[in-house]
Amino acid sequence: MTVADSPSEPRVLIAEGDPWVRDMLTQVLLSVRCDASLQVCADGHEALSALASQPDLIIASRELPGLDGLDLLRSVRAKRRQPPLPFILLSSRSDSASVREALPLAPTAYMSKPLNMDSLRQRLEQLLLSAGAPVACSVPPLPASMTLTRFLEDRRATADGGPLLADVQKAVKRSLKAQGLNLKVLEEEVRTDPQITAVLIAAANSAALHHDGQVQSLLQALNKLGSTQSMNLILGLALKRSAKLNDPLLSGYAERYWALSLHTAEYARTLARVLELDEERCYCAGLLHCLGELAVLRCMQEWRQAGGELDETSIEVALEQSAAAYGSALRTRWRLPLELRELIAAVYHLGGGVYSREALVMNLVGQLVHLPAEAPLDAVVESKAARLLKVGSSELKRLHKA
Structure with missing residues (x-):
């Protein structure tokens, strides 16, 4: 049998x-x-x-x-x-x-x-699988007393992270060449996806592979994991529940946070290159700084699939209340390198003490991405990050218009 x-x-x-x-x-x-x-x-x-x-x-x-x-x-x-x-x-x-x-x-x-x-x-x-025998799995309904706030609190410790924003199947297909999987092509295909980037960096730094220093960029992670394991992990992410957001309201919010992540990442890479700093690590920090918001959106899709109600007000309240805690929990649970976590945190604020130049870059671009296109740069020019980096208004104007 x-x-x-x-x-x-x-x-x-x-x-x-x-x-x-x-x-x-x-x-x-x-x-x-x-x-x-x-x-x-x-x-x-x-x-x-x-x-x-x-x-x-x-x-x-x-x-x-x-x-x-x-x-x-x-x-x-x-x-x-x-x-x-x-x-x-x-x-x-x-x-x-x-x-x-x-x-x-x-x-x-x-x-x-x-x-x-x-x-x-x-x-x-x-x-x-028995031949021809269907396997049906329904989503268990929510308890009658369950609220969205309680649901998100309960899911925070086990949340899978953000939704996939890259087309995984297409990315792998384009990366497969006659001689095997081309890691450089795969990196170009998925480098804009926060979830894939975070998971591969975390996997490359896991206990089983942790030697020769910590990995802090996607290309480093791909090279350390190798083509087969990289592909397996990426395809495995696509198998998870709610890997893609199919709710139009939630996917609209996800697109906005993805755009903000990409904008921050590109700003960070450009400024790091000008200052001759680690541009790939700064790019990754910018890309990952909205992972908490994306993870909350993914959990809210599970809430809706289980029968919960959602509207714009409840989504925005949930994001405001839970995103920071989700992001922190994921970065800690996945054991992302401390240096990378510090750069992500610097997008929001500079803590006390001594700052690395990369942290100052992330704080500066965090201020820039939240400025309207025609807003004056005076406050950013006078900020601690700009002054310590000795970045003036002309450089900031060029970066802000890029």
Whole structure:
């Protein structure tokens, strides 16, 4: 009997040490069986304890912290369950000796990292889908007493971030060349998307890859992750719920915040180049500074999908009340580099103490982007950031009109 033959929703155990690969596996699995009951573990000992829940399928990394995935598979096979419990073993070790070591334990599949998403999906479809059997997953309705404020407070700690603003499928297709995925082309295709930029930078700085200094730009992240893992993570983002905003009212707000993000990023890059500073890091900080607003908009789409009411007033109040907290929570939870977080914060205000020149740049462009096109620049020229950078009115006028 395969998992698909089970009359109830499948119970799936995912054991993976890297948080971003763990999230990607979750999204791929839910895209195949949205009704699956998931138990997600970050280390082998936790996964071993989770066997008591009697999963119908296990997806585990061989390189798990604590007890490794091969020992986990060995424990599963020692129970001599019939038919054997489906077990997909993932590993960064694809040499013949490593594969031969696992074969006597009869893994259902031995898949090399970086993963081939299409192969993984096909294998999951074989295991989890009965031929012709539809899988329907409805959005649970909101409790009668739930308010939008409470809903957003509850979602803040687990929010997925902002919606995707780039066309992911088109970007990947354009980046695929005869010799494989061209990372430079992919960077050009997705560099304007705040969500993709933030996630790839966070993934490149995760514990599994953290060496040789921190990554603080999209191109650095792509080069560190490599073509396959970069593509997997980007495609995985597209599988998440509310990855795209389909509500016209919410998507209109998202377009405005996206335009503001791009405007800030371009200003920051231009000024950093003039001052011979790190223009790519300044560009990223500008691009990511509205991620909190975009994340709130994405959560409000989930609110509406669950039956909640929205109008312009409630959207604007929610953005004012929740955006800053959402942005801060995401940057902290994703462990974006401290230097990058400080530059993002500088768009809004300069804290006390010593300022880096990049932070002064971000504060200055933060003031500029909120000025109407014909407004006088006097206050910006006299600001602390302009004075410390020794940027005069002529330079600011050229930047503001660019």
